[in-house]
Amino acid sequence: MRVLSAGEVLRLWDECRDASPDGRALALAAAVDGGTGFAGLADRPVGRVTALLLRLRTALSGPEMSATVTCPDCGQAVEFQTATGPLLALEDKVVDSPQPLLHGGYEVTWRCPSYGDLLAVAEQSGAEDPDRGAALLLDRCVQRVRHEEGTAPVAAADLPVAVCEALSDAMSAADPLADVLVDLRCPDCGVQFTACFDAAAFVWAEVESRARHLLLDVDALARSYGWSERDVLALSEPRRAAYLRIVTGELP
Structure with a gap:
């Protein structure tokens, strides 16, 4: 440094x-x-x-x-x-290229949030709407979603709550310095x-x-x-x- x-x-x-x-x-x-x-x-x-x-x-x-x-x-x-x-x-413990998440029949390919994501989300959502900001951040970090019962890709916004919670836990584990x-x-x-x-x-x-x-x-x-x-x-x-x-x- x-x-x-x-x-x-x-x-x-x-x-x-x-x-x-x-x-x-x-x-x-x-x-x-x-x-x-x-x-x-x-x-x-x-x-x-x-x-x-x-x-x-x-x-x-x-x-x-x-x-x-x-x-x-x-x-x-x-x-x-x-x-x-x-x-x-x-x-x-920071993982630059995390493995896909398998949960509840879903396979989610994702990456850890970056400062580029935070800057882009702030421009789109504004500080006054944290829920929209969280949804936008999830959409940026989820690269692909597949469900075992179908072949068509699934949008990040359509993920069940349990899968989103599991993904949030996986993100925290993959980047423990993101939120101290x-x-x-x-x-x-x-x-x-x-x-x-x-x-x-x-x-x-x-x-x-x-x-x-x-x-x-x-x-x-x-x-x-x-x-x-x-x-x-x-x-x-x-x-x-x-x-x-x-x-x-x-x-x-």
């Missing part, structure tokens, strides 16, 4: 601020993948992109992560900790609940934080030494930090 320079972090922050969450995730992953590119990653399982984002987060701020979710019962903030290592270990679920207990009301850890949103928050700190560094050193942004960002992180300590009087 490529390590992003300070200048690249600022560039990505600038270019991705107004992007959709899914487009932003792809852009960040493509920046560190070193060759696959935006279009190539868009066709890969979501978990492959998530793994790249987790590696980016490790490079930016280390493996330990703290996140906060809202308790669904009392509305209080619940903080939890996780690490990139155990999550990245799940990448070995965390079991939590609220310390205030005691209710136990399951929260979804949005790795892409978490990593973007880290990139934003890093970009803000870099902007402050540039501002401080430009004011003190008259250096340009390019001059400041070209410094190694230890040298930039040393100059900042001189400016603030922490280093004699």
Whole structure:
């Protein structure tokens, strides 16, 4: 994985601020993948992109992560900790070409959802209609359906509920990084609940934080030494930090 320079972090922050969450995730992953590119990653399982984002987060701020979710019962903030290592270990379980699902007399040829699918579904359905979005995603990921009692192909929309549920379970097993679920207990009301850890949103928050700190560094050193942004960002992180300590009087 490529390590992003300070200048690249600022560039990505600038270019991705107004992007959709899914487009932003792809852009960040493509920046560190070193060759696959935006279009190539868009066709890969979501978990492959998530793994790249987790590696980016490790490079930016280390493996330990703290996140906060809202308790669904009392509305209080619940903080939890996780690490990139155990999550990245799940990448070995991601299946790029899954076997057809055989269930209830149906044979379903399918693939794992990709960020390309998520982007296309968002354009077609909108965030206000999650049921339509789920149906569109299923239709994109189901490649062929056959039933033992007939020779004509079956549409994904006509699959029985039990087959759809089995397919959903198969997709989750084939890409455990697509939806990272965390079991939590609220310390205030005691209710136990399951929260979804949005790795892409978490990593973007880290990139934003890093970009803000870099902007402050540039501002401080430009004011003190008259250096340009390019001059400041070209410094190694230890040298930039040393100059900042001189400016603030922490280093004699």
